[in-house]
Amino acid sequence: MARTLKAQTNQTTSVIVVGSDGTARLRAEADRVAKIKAAGAVPAQCGPEVPSAPARGAVRISNPKELVPGTTDKFQHAGWQKRSVMHRCDVFDMMRAKALNVHARAKAKDVKAVFEDPFNAGQVSMARYYAGLHESLHSGGVCGTSYAEDRVSGGGGGLDAVDLRLAARQEFEALERRVGRGVAMALRKVRPSKRGDGRACKMISDLDVVRMVCLHGLSLSEVLGKYDWSKSSRNLLALRVALRGALDRMQGFRG
Structure with missing residues (x-):
């Protein structure tokens, strides 16, 4: 059985956990490890065979569906033993989750608030x-x-x-040629006071945004920060519109 001791120092008191094997570590470290293990825990509905893996990162859960034999409008769970499926979250999942949180706060103030996906299904698939x-x-x-x-x-x-x-x-x-040579955040179109709080921000091309978000997994806020732009709602919206347009062009849509 583990014993808990208190180590008094000149400035603070640290709580130390002493295990049955004689090892000791700070309570803060034990809590940190416990949080990492909890983050890698597998949802019960996915089954006990899935290994716990903290390095997996955030996941989303889905339930595969199939038509009930002999029907045209009734669906049933199609997972093995009716288990759910885990998918690793990417930057688009994260941005959607953030948008849902923002919408939830807006909904609390205005019941008529309507949720809009940051990117549609075709753009995310592309x-x-x-x-x-x-x-x-x-x-x-x-x-x-x-x-x-x-x-x-x-x-x-x-x-x-x-x-x-x-x-x-x-x-x-x-696909990259379809993105074109457009500029997502052009310096000449934005007043200096709206660019980056007086900093020497850099121009962001459409291809820069596509690569940073899709290939490097950066959020729109992180892209703005990387190019020294302020993370204002105005700049975020402009960058989102540019990325939407670029992903549409990659699918073959014009205008």
Whole structure:
């Protein structure tokens, strides 16, 4: 059984936890470790087989659905043993969660407040697809000697790793070309007093925003901070509009 001792110093009193094996550590450290373990805990509805992993980070839960056989409008849980599915949260999940919290506060003041997603489903899907291409290209995800079962030695019919990697690279570059050379935050369009509280902020291009958010996982506030812009609601809105437009163009939408 663990014993608790108090160590008196000249300035403060620290609580030390002494375990049965004789080891001791500060209560603050024990609390920190406990919080990390709690953050990595697996929701009960996902099943006990899923390992606890603090490094996994934040997750969201979903319940897969399927049509009830013989019906056209009734759905049932499609998960194995009716278990929920865990998904690692990315920056778009985080931004949506923050928007929901803001909406909840607004709803408390005005019951007619309507929630608007920061980004629609198509924009989020495009961002994740773009990030997936980047990850594959830089982590060796597109590798191997052949992806075709019927490849003939010395002849065509199959696609080797070089072909697949080249195709992925071409698609990735095509998506970035669709973003264009536009500027999300142009200095000449914003008064100095609204840019960065007198700091020498830098211009932010549309491609900068796409890369920072989709590839590096930065929030819009963090992007503004990285380029020394003030994190005002005006600047956040302008950056969000620019990112929405860029993701639409990546999907092939114009105007």
